[in-house]
Amino acid sequence: MARTPLMAGNWKMNLNHLEAIAQVQKLAFGLSDKDFDAVEVAVLPPFTDLRSVQTLVDGDKLKIKYGAQDVSAHDSGAYTGEISGAMLAKLNCTYAVIGHSERRQYHGEDDATCNAKVKAAYRYGLTPILCVGEGLDVRKAGGQVAHTLAQLDGALADIPAEQAASIVIAYEPVWAIGTGEVATPEDAQEVCGAIRARLAELYDAELADGVRIQYGGSVKSGNVAAIMAQPDVDGALVGGAALDAEEFIKIVRFRDQ
Numbered sequence: 526m527a528r529t530p531l532m533a534g535n536w537k538m539n540l541n542h543l544e545a546i547a548q549v550q551k552l553a554f555g556l557s558d559k560d561f562d563a564v565e566v567a568v569l570p571p572f573t574d575l576r577s578v579q580t581l582v583d584g585d586k587l588k589i590k591y592g593a594q595d596v597s598a599h600d601s602g603a604y605t606g607e608i609s610g611a612m613l614a615k616l617n618c619t620y621a622v623i624g625h626s627e628r629r630q631y632h633g634e635d636d637a638t639c640n641a642k643v644k645a646a647y648r649y650g651l652t653p654i655l656c657v658g659e660g661l662d663v664r665k666a667g668g669q670v671a672h673t674l675a676q677l678d679g680a681l682a683d684i685p686a687e688q689a690a691s692i693v694i695a696y697e698p699v700w701a702i703g704t705g706e707v708a709t710p711e712d713a714q715e716v717c718g719a720i721r722a723r724l725a726e727l728y729d730a731e732l733a734d735g736v737r738i739q740y741g742g743s744v745k746s747g748n749v750a751a752i753m754a755q756p757d758v759d760g761a762l763v764g765g766a767a768l769d770a771e772e773f774i775k776i777v778r779f780r781d782q
């Protein structure tokens with residue numbers, strides 16, 4: 526099955542709502558219909574930017590998709606600081622990132638939390654971008670595949686096939702995030718291939734064949750082509766390089782690099 530690559534810019538805690546408007550305008554100006562025919566492009570701004578991004582995307586009928594960097598596992602109620610799936614759906618978000626390593630590391634999110642958030646995302650029609658990946662110690666011990674598949678199993682517990690068919694998985698080795706230390710294309714393929722094989726075991730081969738698996742971790746215009754050449758890598762979850770519109774556009778145009 527031909528999978529449309531997904532290039533998603535995770536802005537993390539960067540760019541206020543005014544800067545977000547400028548950034549999306551730069552992307553819209555720089556990208557052409559030809560780019561959007563070949564690649565799905567998404568931005569993942571902070572929550573406070575989403576309404577501005579929605580207004581711009583709707584008003585100018587932009588083809589850029591957008592989503593949130595997290596979603597609450599709860600539907601509503603006394604959960605100070607949380608943002609619900611219903612609120613994100615009301616903003617026409619397409620995606621919700623779940624289980625980013627920074628959420629796991631700094632906010633204590635575990636696989637059960639991720640599972641609850643995946644369920645919450647699907648309750649409101651959001652597509653999860655589920656992040657998985659090992660830290661340096663696990664990588665050094667050669668446990669990257671087992672570790673990452675255990676995270677996948679935990680997050681997908683009780684998720685039916687009709688929902689899992691649309692999920693996006695982002696394989697992000699923690700040691701490569703924001704460090705400039707990119708995984709080799711072979712490293713990325715090893716784990717992304719194992720993720721697809723596990724999806725085939727959990728569901729079936731046809732579903733696994735259709736799921737997009739991104740790589741994330743120090744992706745730049747200079748390394749994206751080699752990573753995208755791997756058979757089981759269907760896009761990138763881009764952090765730092767997504768803050769530079771020109772650089773992100775080059776990443777979207779990975780075939781030209």
Ligand SMILES: O=C[C@H](O)COP(=O)(O)O
Nearest residue numbers: 535702703742743764765
């Ligand atoms: O979500 C994005 C990843 O954490 C990668 O971040 P990075 O491109 O800055 O290494």
